[in-house]
Amino acid sequence: MSTQRKAVSLISGGFDSMLATKTIMEQGIHVEGINFFTGFCVEGHTHAIRKKDKEKPKRNNALWVAEQLGIKMHIVDVIEEYKDIVINPSHGYGQNLNPCLDCKGFMVKKALQWIQENDFDFIITGEVIGQRPMSQRKDTMPVIARESGAGDLLLRPLCAKNLPETLPEREGWVDRDKLHDFSGRSRKPQMALAAEFGIEEWAQPAGGCCFLTDAAYSKKLADMWQTRGEKRYELDDIMMLKVGRHVRPRPHFKLIIGREEGENNFMQGYRKQFVSLKTVSHAGPLALIDGDNMSDEDIQLAASIVARFSQGKAADEVELELRSKEGTSTTMKVAPMLADDMPEEWYL
Amino acid sequence: MNIHQLDARRLLCPLPVIRTQDRVKALQPGDVLQVTCTDPGVKNDIPAWCRINGHEIEDISEQDDEIIITIKVGDIS
Ligand code: SF4
Numbered sequence: 001m002s003t004q005r006k007a008v009s010l011i012s013g014g015f016d017s018m019l020a021t022k023t024i025m026e027q028g029i030h031v032e033g034i035n036f037f038t039g040f041c042v043e044g045h046t047h048a049i050r051k052k053d054k055e056k057p058k059r060n061n062a063l064w065v066a067e068q069l070g071i072k073m074h075i076v077d078v079i080e081e082y083k084d085i086v087i088n089p090s091h092g093y094g095q096n097l098n099p100c101l102d103c104k105g106f107m108v109k110k111a112l113q114w115i116q117e118n119d120f121d122f123i124i125t126g127e128v129i130g131q132r133p134m135s136q137r138k139d140t141m142p143v144i145a146r147e148s149g150a151g152d153l154l155l156r157p158l159c160a161k162n163l164p165e166t167l168p169e170r171e172g173w174v175d176r177d178k179l180h181d182f183s184g185r186s187r188k189p190q191m192a193l194a195a196e197f198g199i200e201e202w203a204q205p206a207g208g209c210c211f212l213t214d215a216a217y218s219k220k221l222a223d224m225w226q227t228r229g230e231k232r233y234e235l236d237d238i239m240m241l242k243v244g245r246h247v248r249p250r251p252h253f254k255l256i257i258g259r260e261e262g263e264n265n266f267m268q269g270y271r272k273q274f275v276s277l278k279t280v281s282h283a284g285p286l287a288l289i290d291g292d293n294m295s296d297e298d299i300q301l302a303a304s305i306v307a308r309f310s311q312g313k314a315a316d317e318v319e320l321e322l323r324s325k326e327g328t329s330t331t332m333k334v335a336p337m338l339a340d341d342m343p344e345e346w347y348l
Numbered sequence: 349m350n351i352h353q354l355d356a357r358r359l360l361c362p363l364p365v366i367r368t369q370d371r372v373k374a375l376q377p378g379d380v381l382q383v384t385c386t387d388p389g390v391k392n393d394i395p396a397w398c399r400i401n402g403h404e405i406e407d408i409s410e411q412d413d414e415i416i417i418t419i420k421v422g423d424i425s
Contacts, residue, residue, distance in 0.1 A: 037366060060365070063400060067399060073401070075369060269358060
């Protein structure tokens with residue numbers, strides 16, 4: 001009897017990884033999914049924070065895909081190791097702070113480690129040549145295979161016919177003729193394949209799989225690094241960049257102002273890490289002050305900005321509570337800042 | 349059978365799922381794990397993870413802002 005061959009599939013939760021996995025399962029290979037949590041993933045977090053999103057049914061797309069396909073799923077926390085990829089990508093960044101090429105190489109390398117530890121035979125991904133400007137080009141695909149160390153253990157079922165033969169094909173574990181030759185941005189071949197498999201529903205996360213491809217998010221991250229004078233972050237930092245309106249009126253401090261109830265509630269949990277401001281005379285947001293060495297004048301300025309985002313923005317005076325990290329509080333009264341007095345460049 | 353506890357409060361998804369997964373790995377079939385969480389996303393994600401990986405949800409209860417999910421570890425190799 002021939003050995004049952006086993007593959008691990010990198011599952012982002014999107015359409016392509018779903019089809020790639022199904023293609024290999026159809027060939028009698030035992031497939032399990034793997035998903036890496038970097039801290040920047042679009043899944044989860046923000047859904048949990050914003051109240052308006054709370055009413056929508058939430059699901060983790062990677063888990064959902066695994067369930068649709070009837071395979072096991074392993075989610076791996078790579079937050080710490082991933083920092084080096086974001087901070088020092090050897091191939092640089094894409095359009096924003098997305099280090100896609102290094103990121104893909106890193107994930108395949110982690111998958112390689114995983115198959116070695118778990119006695120699996122090869123790795124599959126849903127990559128398609130020409131679909132993404134940085135990591136999915138014909139010339140960069142071999143870079144991922146080489147730099148990850150996976151070499152010909154890395155099979156891309158959706159575009160394998162456009163690439164050199166891999167070990168699973170040479171050994172006859174999978175039939176190359178039944179793999180695909182998709183390329184480019186057209187989704188038509190994927191649609192046709194989904195129809196063939198009877199797949200009627202899939203997730204297509206808007207704007208890619210991680211926040212680093214988002215221009216507004218990347219701008220806030222770059223601002224954070226610039227202010228710190230070094231590229232460094234903790235999980236809490238990158239989470240806070242997803243929350244609230246960020247306003248930097250002075251180089252040495254910025255304000256994180258809750259935009260709605262869900263964000264205000266989430267930010268409550270950070271009041272021991274930041275000095276905070278909250279309007280008391282009028283309904284209004286919670287704001288965290290990110291910065292040190294604040295003068296009285298800075299506090300006044302911060303308070304007038306926060307007041308501007310409260311329901312008292314048209315009032316002559318708004319009362320706020322200023323709370324220290326230790327929990328002691330004082331109240332203060334300020335005139336809300338006028339919209340015209342807030343330069344556009346303060347908004348991050 | 350042993351009953352184990354896992355504190356996943358203040359973690360946002362998918363971290364509670366990851367912590368649950370890593371903890372279950374070290375348990376025996378039939379053991380019970382009670383996970384305490386604050387992110388409502390776990391009400392979908394932990395049961396989905398259990399269905400996929402062959403574990404059973406015995407109970408989901410909510411107290412104030414905390415969600416307690418009771419899992420019975422399945423017989424998987
Ligand atoms: S979009 Fe984000 S997760 Fe996806 S490859 Fe690029 S850096 Fe990695």
